[in-house]
Amino acid sequence: MEGELSIIGNKYQIGKRIGGGSFGQIFEVIDTESQKHYAAKLEHISHKSPQVINEAKLLKSLGSSEGIPRVRWYGVQGRFNVMVMELLGKSLEELFNSCRRRFSIKTCLMLGLQFLELIEAIHKKDVIHRDIKPENYVMGINKKTHLVYMIDFGLSKRFRDRVTNLHIPFKENRNLVGTARYASINNHIGVEQSRRDDLESIGYVLIYFAKGNLPWQGNNPTNKHQKYHKIMETKLRTSVGELCRGLPQEFQNYINYCRNLSFNSNPDYEYLKGLFKTVAAKFQIGMDKIYDWSEDPKPKSKKLESRKVKRTKKKKSTLEVPETNQKSSSVVNTCNLGKWPEFKDVTKIRLELEKLKTRDKLEVTPDEKPSCTLF
Numbered sequence: 001m002e003g004e005l006s007i008i009g010n011k012y013q014i015g016k017r018i019g020g021g022s023f024g025q026i027f028e029v030i031d032t033e034s035q036k037h038y039a040a041k042l043e044h045i046s047h048k049s050p051q052v053i054n055e056a057k058l059l060k061s062l063g064s065s066e067g068i069p070r071v072r073w074y075g076v077q078g079r080f081n082v083m084v085m086e087l088l089g090k091s092l093e094e095l096f097n098s099c100r101r102r103f104s105i106k107t108c109l110m111l112g113l114q115f116l117e118l119i120e121a122i123h124k125k126d127v128i129h130r131d132i133k134p135e136n137y138v139m140g141i142n143k144k145t146h147l148v149y150m151i152d153f154g155l156s157k158r159f160r161d162r163v164t165n166l167h168i169p170f171k172e173n174r175n176l177v178g179t180a181r182y183a184s185i186n187n188h189i190g191v192e193q194s195r196r197d198d199l200e201s202i203g204y205v206l207i208y209f210a211k212g213n214l215p216w217q218g219n220n221p222t223n224k225h226q227k228y229h230k231i232m233e234t235k236l237r238t239s240v241g242e243l244c245r246g247l248p249q250e251f252q253n254y255i256n257y258c259r260n261l262s263f264n265s266n267p268d269y270e271y272l273k274g275l276f277k278t279v280a281a282k283f284q285i286g287m288d289k290i291y292d293w294s295e296d297p298k299p300k301s302k303k304l305e306s307r308k309v310k311r312t313k314k315k316k317s318t319l320e321v322p323e324t325n326q327k328s329s330s331v332v333n334t335c336n337l338g339k340w341p342e343f344k345d346v347t348k349i350r351l352e353l354e355k356l357k358t359r360d361k362l363e364v365t366p367d368e369k370p371s372c373t374l375f
C-alpha cells in the first residue's frame, strides 16, 4: 500500500502501519511542514461497503469534543479513500491483553464513566455509534494518556433529524450491524438500533473487562450465520444475574435498565453514571485515572511490590481461565436473522424476552449489601 501511495493531501508522508480492521488500514503519517505525527485511515476505493469518507464527514460534524478524534484532512487519494486524524494510543483490547485479560473493578468503573460521557456527547449530536467494542476505544497520547477516545464511526448513523428533532422510525427485520459479541438483543433480533443499543453494548464491554469473558464467547460454529445464531441464543438464555455473577449488583441494574428502555426513549445517563459512582463509593475506590496498565507514579518498596504480586496471583487462581483471544470483527448487512427458520417468528422471541425480563426482575434485589467476588 505504501508503495502505491507515499504522500497524502500533498503533505502527509506515510509511515508505519499501526492498525487495521475489517474496513481500513491505519498508518502513522507525518505532516512534512510541521513534522507533527497523525494517523491516516485508508480504504481501497473498490471496497464493497466503503465508509471512510462518510466517517470523516460524520466525525467533522461531531465537532471538537473531548475523546473524539479530530479530523485533519479527508478525500480520495490514488486508489484510496483517506482520512487523516489525530494520532492516538493503544486500544483497550490491546491494553486488556497486556493486563492478562482482566481489568480491576477500579479500571472498569473509570472506563465505564468515560464511556457514558462519550456516548452521551455523541447521542447529543444525534448520532448513534453502532459498533461499541474494546477495539474501538483507544487511549490518548502525550498529555491525554489518561483519556479514553471513541473511534471508528464507520457504522454510525443519525437517529434524529438535526432540524426537526424527529427520531428515526421503529423498524424490524434489519440486518445485524456492529459486532455480534457486544450486540444488544434487539440488534440480534433485527430491530433498528437506537440509543439504547449503544448503552447495552457498553454494559457487555464492561462485564467482559471485569470478568475476562462473556458467556457467549468460545462456541465453535462452522459458519458466520451459525456463530451469530449461537451468540444470540446464549445471550437470551443467560440470565442477567448469571451474566453479572461476582460483580456488584449495580452491573445487573445497568443491563436491566438498558434492556428495558424503549426504542426512542431518552436514556437517563446520569442514573447510569450514578450506578458506577455508587459502586466506587461503596468500595471506597478513588477515581484517580490510574489504570491497571498505568505506570505506578510512586514506586513502592520491593516488599510491598512482591506482596501485591502474590495477592494478584491468588485472586486470578480463583477465577475461570480467560477465554481465547478471538478477534471480534464488525459486520454490516451480512446476517439477517429473519432468514433462519428457528428465529423467523419475532413475536415468539418477544414473548420469550418478556419472560426473561420477568425472570431477571425477580433476581434483582436492590437493597442487597455490597457483595461481589471478583475484586
Ligand SMILES: Nc1ncnc2c1ncn2[C@@H]1O[C@H](COP(=O)(O)OP(=O)(O)OP(=O)(O)O)[C@@H](O)[C@H]1O
Pocket (backbone or CB within 6 Å): 018, 019, 020, 021, 022, 023, 024, 025, 026, 039, 041, 069, 085, 086, 087, 088, 089, 090, 091, 135, 136, 138, 151, 152, 153, 154, 329, 330
Ligand atoms: N487515530 C488513531 N490512532 C492510533 N491508532 C488508531 C487510530 N485509529 C484507529 N487506530 C487503530 O486501528 C484499529 C482499527 O481502526 P478502525 O477501528 O477505525 O478500523 P476498522 O477497519 O473500521 O475496524 P473494524 O474492524 O472495527 O471495523 C483500531 O482498533 C486502533 O487500534
Ligand SMILES: [Mg+2]
Pocket (backbone or CB within 6 Å): 021, 135, 136, 152
Ligand atoms: Mg474498529
